[in-house]
Amino acid sequence: MHATIEQLDIQAKELLAKLGDNNLSMKERLTIPLQDMPTQDPMQRITNMEEVALGYTENQVKVEAMRCLQCKNKPCIQGCPVGIDIPAFILQAAKGDFAGANATIKESSLLPSICGRVCPQENQCQEYCTYGKIKKDISQSVAIGRIERYVADYAREHNQDVTPFVKKSTRKKVAIVGSGPASVSAAADVRREGHTVVMYEALHKAGGVLVYGIPEFRLPKKLVQRELDGLASMGVEINKNFLVGKTRTLEDLKDKDGFDAIFIGAGAGLPKFLNIPGENLIGVFSANEYLTRSNLMKAYDQKHSLTPLFPSEKVAVFGGGNVAMDSARTAKRLGAKEVTIIYRRSEDELPARKEEVEHAKEEGINFLLLHQPHEIIANEKGSVKGVKVVTCKLGEPDASGRRRPIEIEGTEQVIDFDTVVVSIGNASNPLLKQTTKGLDVNKRGNIIINEETCETSIKGVYAGGDIVLGAATVILAMGQGRKAAKSINAYLNNN
Amino acid sequence: MNEILYKEKLSAEVFKMIVRAPRIAEARKPGQFIILQLGGDYNERIPLTIADADSEKGTITLIFQAVGESTHKLANLNVGEHIENLLGPLGTPTEIKKYGKVVCVGGGIGVAPMYPIAKALKELGNEVKIIMGARNKDLFVMREEMEALADELILTTDDGSAGRKALVTEPLKELCESWKPDLVVAIGPPIMMKFCALTTKPYNVHTIVSLNTIMIDGTGMCGGCRVNIGGETKFVCVDGPEFDGHKVDWDNMLMRLGTYKPQEKVNHHRCHIGLNIEEGDA
Numbered sequence: 001m002h003a004t005i006e007q008l009d010i011q012a013k014e015l016l017a018k019l020g021d022n023n024l025s026m027k028e029r030l031t032i033p034l035q036d037m038p039t040q041d042p043m044q045r046i047t048n049m050e051e052v053a054l055g056y057t058e059n060q061v062k063v064e065a066m067r068c069l070q071c072k073n074k075p076c077i078q079g080c081p082v083g084i085d086i087p088a089f090i091l092q093a094a095k096g097d098f099a100g101a102n103a104t105i106k107e108s109s110l111l112p113s114i115c116g117r118v119c120p121q122e123n124q125c126q127e128y129c130t131y132g133k134i135k136k137d138i139s140q141s142v143a144i145g146r147i148e149r150y151v152a153d154y155a156r157e158h159n160q161d162v163t164p165f166v167k168k169s170t171r172k173k174v175a176i177v178g179s180g181p182a183s184v185s186a187a188a189d190v191r192r193e194g195h196t197v198v199m200y201e202a203l204h205k206a207g208g209v210l211v212y213g214i215p216e217f218r219l220p221k222k223l224v225q226r227e228l229d230g231l232a233s234m235g236v237e238i239n240k241n242f243l244v245g246k247t248r249t250l251e252d253l254k255d256k257d258g259f260d261a262i263f264i265g266a267g268a269g270l271p272k273f274l275n276i277p278g279e280n281l282i283g284v285f286s287a288n289e290y291l292t293r294s295n296l297m298k299a300y301d302q303k304h305s306l307t308p309l310f311p312s313e314k315v316a317v318f319g320g321g322n323v324a325m326d327s328a329r330t331a332k333r334l335g336a337k338e339v340t341i342i343y344r345r346s347e348d349e350l351p352a353r354k355e356e357v358e359h360a361k362e363e364g365i366n367f368l369l370l371h372q373p374h375e376i377i378a379n380e381k382g383s384v385k386g387v388k389v390v391t392c393k394l395g396e397p398d399a400s401g402r403r404r405p406i407e408i409e410g411t412e413q414v415i416d417f418d419t420v421v422v423s424i425g426n427a428s429n430p431l432l433k434q435t436t437k438g439l440d441v442n443k444r445g446n447i448i449i450n451e452e453t454c455e456t457s458i459k460g461v462y463a464g465g466d467i468v469l470g471a472a473t474v475i476l477a478m479g480q481g482r483k484a485a486k487s488i489n490a491y492l493n494n495n
Numbered sequence: 496m497n498e499i500l501y502k503e504k505l506s507a508e509v510f511k512m513i514v515r516a517p518r519i520a521e522a523r524k525p526g527q528f529i530i531l532q533l534g535g536d537y538n539e540r541i542p543l544t545i546a547d548a549d550s551e552k553g554t555i556t557l558i559f560q561a562v563g564e565s566t567h568k569l570a571n572l573n574v575g576e577h578i579e580n581l582l583g584p585l586g587t588p589t590e591i592k593k594y595g596k597v598v599c600v601g602g603g604i605g606v607a608p609m610y611p612i613a614k615a616l617k618e619l620g621n622e623v624k625i626i627m628g629a630r631n632k633d634l635f636v637m638r639e640e641m642e643a644l645a646d647e648l649i650l651t652t653d654d655g656s657a658g659r660k661a662l663v664t665e666p667l668k669e670l671c672e673s674w675k676p677d678l679v680v681a682i683g684p685p686i687m688m689k690f691c692a693l694t695t696k697p698y699n700v701h702t703i704v705s706l707n708t709i710m711i712d713g714t715g716m717c718g719g720c721r722v723n724i725g726g727e728t729k730f731v732c733v734d735g736p737e738f739d740g741h742k743v744d745w746d747n748m749l750m751r752l753g754t755y756k757p758q759e760k761v762n763h764h765r766c767h768i769g770l771n772i773e774e775g776d777a
Contacts, residue, residue, distance in 0.1 A: 212712075273718075
């Protein structure tokens with residue numbers, strides 16, 4: 001039964017009255033139930049693109065914050081890629097000082113309203129949470145991400161988010177390639193030091209994967225726009241429709257246009273395929289294409305958008321990560337009757353955030369686990385008719401630490417589908433490597449950097465985010481953007 | 496930004512525009528293309544080839560056929576107005592070098608992207624013969640420009656209203672036999688390129704074609720433009736748009752081009768309503 005936000009709020013309010021003013025013993029805190037995230041009703045939300053998770057109410061966030069045991073050794077912080085002082089902001093939230101809590105987060109993270117929504121907290125801060133450890137269940141950890149989201153949204157809605165102070169001009173120029181999370185973070189931190197910052201984005205809208213990849217129902221685009229507006233108000237120049245490597249080479253930016261340093265945060269951006277027969281049939285899409293059509297090109301709004309959509313009844317999504325969940329849930333919203341995630345390992349190994357998996361299930365997405373696609377079958381018109389899959393079992397852990405899927409002979413079967421979305425990850429886009437002399441990349445095409453400084457093989461050129469990490473997370477990209485910015489600032493001060 | 500400086504209607508549904516785009520004019524090379532988007536949340540991204548460029552004036556020339564709602568909207572922009580988003584140059588440039596004898600085949604508005612390639616090949620000392628095909632005499636584009644640079648210009652029309660009443664493959668076959676070219680470059684409707692490649696295959700003449708597949712970003716990110724080239728999947732936007740015509744899996748490519756056919760039919764009708772363009776026979 002779906003609990004409404006009103007029901008959840010009443011429960012929290014009653015609880016809050018009993019708990020009093022946060023003067024609780026550890027034993028008492030350990031009896032406070034985890035506050036559920038209020039969501040749109042699943043049956044309703046699959047008919048719209050609006051945000052699924054509605055965010056805590058004030059009562060809920062206070063109750064949840066009171067669950068925090070305020071451990072002396074702060075284990076949660078070691079799980080945070082940018083080292084947010086988590087217990088400190090949670091204590092502020094428990095006391096109702098949400099603006100203060102936001103300020104605490106902002107000391108370490110630039111995009112809390114985004115990270116609160118898209119970070120895989122159960123593999124980061126919440127994995128280390130003592131509460132979850134005591135309960136022997138990570139899902140019982142303090143919902144750090146949800147509290148983060150609340151305080152960030154609160155500060156935004158109450159206009160308590162201040163534009164960072166920008167030092168006086170140093171007359172040094174920094175180019176930022178890309179406008180996703182790594183680039184946004186790097187741009188802000190470099191600009192604060194008084195350097196001129198020019199950002200280059202290839203698409204007609206800035207924001208990178210936050211705009212073309214992550215759907216509206218998980219990350220409202222107005223939040224992304226707000227962060228970009230913030231950059232603009234700091235004086236960062238954002239140039240769209242500019243593909244570094246083609247419109248102008250990286251070398252020209254450095255040698256002819258007078259940039260003193262460059263940060264590359266161009267993203268992974270090269271979709272992987274399984275290389276099985278049938279992948280070029282009509283009705284087979286990379287997740288990038290599928291999501292870009294819907295998100296960036298707004299094809300979900302067929303009344304207005306000129307970008308066409310492929311009509312689907314039965315959609316198969318290959319893969320088990322966040323992008324696969326986004327694709328499956330998008331397919332549902334675009335009108336598919338049946339959507340099935342096909343993943344070769346079991347539910348425990350699904351790389352997606354737990355919450356996304358839960359939301360997908362609530363929305364009626366099928367999970368065909370322990371199955372590996374072997375071939376996409378065509379009808380007489382060259383369109384997808386079905387997918388040949390084989391059943392797998394789990395063997396010993398592989399290099400990634402996850403148990404390796406082993407195909408079971410003689411288990412092939414064909415399942416009917418009319419659309420396939422391939423969502424098995426991204427490789428690095430080779431464009432910059434191809435057009436930039438001396439830029440070293442590894443076997444996978446990821447740019448090689450000095451781990452300490454984020455500097456590439458070219459002096460004064462730094463990189464971070466997915467172009468270095470391979471497809472990773474927003475927070476890791478942001479963390480690298482900030483690290484690179486620190487190095488760039490030091491480099492510019494010394495040169 | 497991207498101001499339209501000149502606009503001309505070349506035939507019923509074909510338009511020429513000269514647009515201010517200094518960066519692209521400076522960087523572009525023959526064989527490359529641009530993607531444009533007319534602003535706002537809802538407009539499509541449209542890939543178009545670059546017909547010409549003037550790096551001194553900072554302009555590029557676009558020649559396009561108004562076939563769908565988006566290209567009709569583009570055609571309705573006037574001199575002094577702007578193309579809000581214009582990205583380029585995209586794709587890998589043509590390999591321009593001394594081949595010797597070259598036949599360039601341009602079908603319909605495929606002549607537009609052919610022009611800078613033919614020009615560059617000619618400037619490098621290649622002997623260039625040009626075959627231009629259209630349905631009728633009114634549908635030729637850039638005929639004068641091509642006439643000026645070709646060592647020989649052969650025209651074909653479906654109805655015989657200009658040049659020979661033939662498909663471009665007829666004179667192409669004859670040239671393969673009598674003139675023995677070292678290179679054929681064919682640009683035009685996919686079906687024309689397919690048959691040009693089939694025509695040159697028995698003569699073993701290297702044949703370059705320029706593919707115009709469905710694409711969104713044009714930077715290698717979406718993979719919507721993927722084609723089979725000699726058994727390998729390639730992206731037209733970054734690996735192409737030019738490929739060895741003998742290696743292209745034409746049937747697969749033609750099929751994929753039809754992905755949105757049912758929706759496009761509806762839109763094509765819709766786009767003539769309220770827009771200032773007659774429904775030509777182009």
